[in-house]
Amino acid sequence: MAANRFLVLSALVLLGVNVAAIASGSDGWSAAQLDELRSLSLSALEPVPADPTNRVADNPRAAQLGERLFFDTRLSADGKVACGTCHQPDRNFQDGTPLGHGVGVTGKRTMPVAATSRAPFLFWDGRKDSLWAQALGPLESKVEHGGTRAQYARVIADHYRADYENVFGPFPDLSTGLEAITRVFVNIGKAIAAFERRIEFGPSRFDRYVDAVTSGQGAAGIFSSDEVAGLKLFVGKANCTQCHNGPLFTNNEFHNTGVPGRPELPIDDGRLTGAASVVKDEFNCKSRWSDAPNRCAELDYLVTDDHVLQRAYKVPSLRNVAERAPYMDAGQFATLKEVLDHYNRAPVAPAGHSELKPLRLKPVELNQLEAFLRTLSGPVRKP
Amino acid sequence: MTTLQLNSTANPELKQLARILSRRASSRNRRLAALALIAAAVIVTTACSSAMMLLGTGAKRPAASEFGLGPRTSANGLYLATLEPSRAIRPRQMQTVRVSLTDRNGRSIIGASMTIDGGMPQHGHGLPTRPRMTNALDGGVYEIEGVRFNMGGWWEFKVTISSERGTDTVTFNLSV
Numbered sequence: 120m121a122a123n124r125f126l127v128l129s130a131l132v133l134l135g136v137n138v139a140a141i142a143s144g145s146d147g148w149s150a151a152q153l154d155e156l157r158s159l160s161l162s163a164l165e166p167v168p169a170d171p172t173n174r175v176a177d178n179p180r181a182a183q184l185g186e187r188l189f190f191d192t193r194l195s196a197d198g199k200v201a202c203g204t205c206h207q208p209d210r211n212f213q214d215g216t217p218l219g220h221g222v223g224v225t226g227k228r229t230m231p232v233a234a235t236s237r238a239p240f241l242f243w244d245g246r247k248d249s250l251w252a253q254a255l256g257p258l259e260s261k262v263e264h265g266g267t268r269a270q271y272a273r274v275i276a277d278h279y280r281a282d283y284e285n286v287f288g289p290f291p292d293l294s295t296g297l298e299a300i301t302r303v304f305v306n307i308g309k310a311i312a313a314f315e316r317r318i319e320f321g322p323s324r325f326d327r328y329v330d331a332v333t334s335g336q337g338a339a340g341i342f343s344s345d346e347v348a349g350l351k352l353f354v355g356k357a358n359c360t361q362c363h364n365g366p367l368f369t370n371n372e373f374h375n376t377g378v379p380g381r382p383e384l385p386i387d388d389g390r391l392t393g394a395a396s397v398v399k400d401e402f403n404c405k406s407r408w409s410d411a412p413n414r415c416a417e418l419d420y421l422v423t424d425d426h427v428l429q430r431a432y433k434v435p436s437l438r439n440v441a442e443r444a445p446y447m448d449a450g451q452f453a454t455l456k457e458v459l460d461h462y463n464r465a466p467v468a469p470a471g472h473s474e475l476k477p478l479r480l481k482p483v484e485l486n487q488l489e490a491f492l493r494t495l496s497g498p499v500r501k502p
Numbered sequence: 503m504t505t506l507q508l509n510s511t512a513n514p515e516l517k518q519l520a521r522i523l524s525r526r527a528s529s530r531n532r533r534l535a536a537l538a539l540i541a542a543a544v545i546v547t548t549a550c551s552s553a554m555m556l557l558g559t560g561a562k563r564p565a566a567s568e569f570g571l572g573p574r575t576s577a578n579g580l581y582l583a584t585l586e587p588s589r590a591i592r593p594r595q596m597q598t599v600r601v602s603l604t605d606r607n608g609r610s611i612i613g614a615s616m617t618i619d620g621g622m623p624q625h626g627h628g629l630p631t632r633p634r635m636t637n638a639l640d641g642g643v644y645e646i647e648g649v650r651f652n653m654g655g656w657w658e659f660k661v662t663i664s665s666e667r668g669t670d671t672v673t674f675n676l677s678v
Contacts, residue, residue: 419647
């Protein structure tokens, strides 16, 4: 009987410890799970990495010039489109529409800008390998800014000459031809990149929760029980952290998740095309316009020929995800509910092979995941 | 006791506890213990379920003793390799990893070449980059550049070594 009493007592103590843990706000996380939560917190975010390909990346005067250029509609064919037309600061630097609207309509969802300094590749298909090279793409796109590099170099000559020279040195003689024009054009991109790389995410309620629960102080009251359950699903059986990991909730890679195309647009190959493009891009890390053409590890060890790249798209950060519907590379899903439903069903990809497997989550679990995703909203900080 | 047995299968210790209890406890104690165990099992199972569910492909994570930077013997015993990362291996960072190569008696192997493969067995994907051997340094040390692991967890890092001794593969299990 003594052994029986001991066993009963042990079971009750075990139960008591668990109840006490929940009541104290530790929410029953294991040590390994707490480590994973720590890895997702903004507290774990490392400083913005250097960009040796842009020698003015961390020059404050370049950032100031870049900010003015970012909002200057003279850098467009019709004088009405700036970077900030689609990348709106009060909307997480995106526009809330399925497809971007410049001088025409693009085939892609406008991407948010915060923390993109940490992404080795830019655009949904990763066809650019630096922020400055990325910034040059829309400027020459027929449906975005729609102008020419010669036109933009003229805008700098006429309206920004002193600021330009303050950052980049003497303004070149544009009448000498394409070389001088392209030099100024590239420097527009480098100034805009200097501005963009200062745009960062501020802490969300999720970060407050993780910092509290991992410091042992207890996190009572910060998360609802649904939000805690959603976070457990997120790091657990919903497999979200397979791609959405680290403090920015992205592994910075490209994956085919079987997202349908838009009926009015051709099916594109995503990363398969993007990887081939970045290797031969006029403005890539190895190009003559780069300030560090010998330091291009991302290009040196790039995978360009794997079948998994077909229709793979960039894994976006999930920070502020609830603030920027619609979702996916062409705004295919209007709500987070639709996104979660897609991941739960894991339909066959329109091209290539989806990496998803059906999650078979119950409706209540999908609601919990959505509740958790909404805790990732926080401020976006710009200089 | 059916419910108790179902719940307790999640945890061997609880299962044993239940067995002892069902054999020896008085009926009143048994009811009480059953109730407590069910509740405890539910809570413990809930707390552990996230970790268990991560095992997506069914690949079984090797024992802790199988993890680490080496020295580790190649499949056919031709080589002994040790990884020397330029800094502690972290997720999402491009890294350079040196491989120190000897025979089983500790003699350095020079003039070898290496190719790299790997991935996450539990997730069924390979390496996100294509790392390459870029340098052969003195003393049987080789430099592998372009190594990146795009999430935390169990990764296999396979180094296939060729020299006049033959070709053989060392598989490292890394916990990133």
